[in-house]
Amino acid sequence: MKSLVVKVKRFDGSRTWWQEYKVEVPSEKISVLDVLVKIKEEQDPTLAVRYSCRMAICGSCGMVINGVPRLACQTLLSELGDSRIVVEPLWNHKVVKDLVVDLEPDFEKVRAVKPYIIRDVKEIYESDKEFGQKPEELERYYNFAYCIQCGLCMAACPILGSNDKFLGPMALNAAYRWSADSRDKGWEERKKLIDTEDGVWPCHLAYTCSAVCPRGVDPGYAIQLLKAAILRRRKP
């Protein structure tokens, strides 16, 4: 057994405070999420943490761990190499309770860039054909399709800290993913939405979004590709 001290930033709707928990764990090969669930079930059921798949694909458990936005289920104690863990809710988001933040504004931004195939909808719903795609066409957007909408990039973005209207890396990555898909014909429509004051232009290439992405998506690069496409007047 190994002893840990876990310091959690709490919020109950009106008050914010730091709370420390002492936890015994059997091995270092367990995740921060496992530790938080253990605290909830054995010590303090009032602690609120969002989680589900526990295998780094659903995107529920984003939080700031020892100063870095990360997924709790993807962060093993052995990687932190510390017996003191500090967790706080994602930055740049309104806190609902404890480690749970409101991501719905992020989702609305993604919706705003029309994250779906734009072409004749009737053809999509009433034909039975394949639009088709060559492996090399797939490659063009594939890595950007890995986004799990966990919000870590939004938490890490320095621009969003001062301008919450900025569409931000999550939505702009979606704009790139859909525009670069060979099946899509919606570039001109999306361009109108992102070639704007709060679209691609506020980004000043800090690349912190890409640095924290738990799925290896590179939203910073997506934004640069979008800017290039706008300037060259060419579909991504």
Place this chain on the structure above:
Amino acid sequence: MEVLKYDLIIVGSGIAGLRAATAAAWASGGRISIAILSKIQAMRSHSLSAEGGMSAVLYPDKTGDSLELHAYDTVKGSDFLADQDAVQILVEYAPKEVRYLERIGVPWSREPDGRISQRPFGGMSIPRTTFAADKTGFFIMSTLFSETRRFDNIHVYHEHFVTKFIIEDGEFKGVTAYDLKRGEFKFFYGKAGIIATGGAGRLYRFTTTAHSTTGETLGYALRAGLAIKDMEFVQWHPTALVPSGILVSEAARGEGGYLINKEGERFMKRYAPQRMELAPRDIVSRAILTECMEGRGFQHESGMCYVGLDLRHLGEERINRRIPFIRELAHKYAGIDVLSEPIPVRPAVHYTMGGIHTDTWGRVLTADGKWVRGLWAAGEAASVNIHGANRLGSNSLSECSVWGRLTGEQAAKYVLETSRLPSPDGKLLDVAKGEESRVFDRLLHKEQNAPSPYEVKKQLNDIMEEHFGPFRHGSSMAEGLAKLKKLREFSSFRVVDSSRVYNQNLKDALEVDGMLDLAMVVGIGAYARSESRGAHYRLDYPKRDDVNWLKHTVAYMYGGELKLVYTPVTITKWQPEERRY
């Protein structure tokens, strides 16, 4: 309490629920209002954990595959308990659904000529599992969720925990839900409903399923007078990572991975000489456990026995291209590099073959076979019965998409054909208010002497693992049932958190409350079924018994007690035969 009126209320936002939504939105030409409720954020539903793929006969001319063969494989895999008319619908619609998903943007893995790739899967006689690397579920889910954004008449309610289905005079009226984020209780009043709440893997401790796959809604369904079918058939997936239970997809074996025991032997040759590692899941799972019981397994520090899943011979390039997620998971959660070591695996609970009793088209039926007007069920929560006693891998994503679509279309049509929804009457409002006070006044009230939901869930998991596992025995199940009954006597839980906003402690209590009823259904169904079929294996009745048991178990609640009736299996083409692989 807020009352929200919708034409169609979809509970659950996995592949089944989301597909139902897009189908209904399109079929109604945008003329009906649709609400999707999900107890977690909608795009995070468990479907996205699916790794391996989705079955469909795509290019019969090129591959020699046929709908007939897909249907036969499915029926045989089910140990002849599948309804053959339903299977027919599955195989006919699955290719249409794969192509629909293609058109909305799923990044299917491709062949050089642009065709969609397919890989072999257990129990399928031809490679017909369509995939997007080994993140198929994730890609389908995220694309479908994106697609719902196209429609202005689809309204998504994230983190709305449904606590009750309201059914009156044989007709669906709506649901009540706890909005976690706002800390409010709401009554969703509607003309039609689709239940797409997924499976119940978390009845067990060692499972591949997400924390949210708890299945309480099936317990609530019983209380609302609905019936649950074939719940004793619980699927164990042979290869879950030790010690976490995280899935190592069947794609690993589909791509050529071997299973080896402590002696380095490919032991599947003793259990399924022809199909080896690609035999159906029930067979491979029992084979692994038998190796363990006979002392040929490895021992993990956690005390678990396991075998090795060997991918070393596949080569780095193929692994990175076709199963990169497996490499990542094995590295992260087991500290294994698949290029140099076998992955430690053992069977874990994975899928619930049973679910809400429906007909072939997904219409929800009562135990006596009447349609509950306005109500459908789809996906893992439903039992339209294509999986029978054992589901073949990759048939579930097809099922979710196919019946999502079919129920969505039917519900849209029903809504358009029925007259306008009047305001809810006083009686209905009282029912909803009664539910609000059960949740907020009774459960939120601190019961000092009641047990914590976590203690109860732990005991529940222990009972299920010990008494209703992959090898069952009458005397052990009788003991298990007695323990379950005792556990179910707790009528309330100790909820320590007294806040309304995001009270997870309360939500956890609500889950356990529904799970206890569902566990009883698994228990009594399994105890009654004195034969072995598919995933239900009894040491005291090791043979399949078609004379007495070629029938579905239907459970329902009467006066607070669970009862069973049986309905026949629909056989159209294939008479039961011995299952050999």
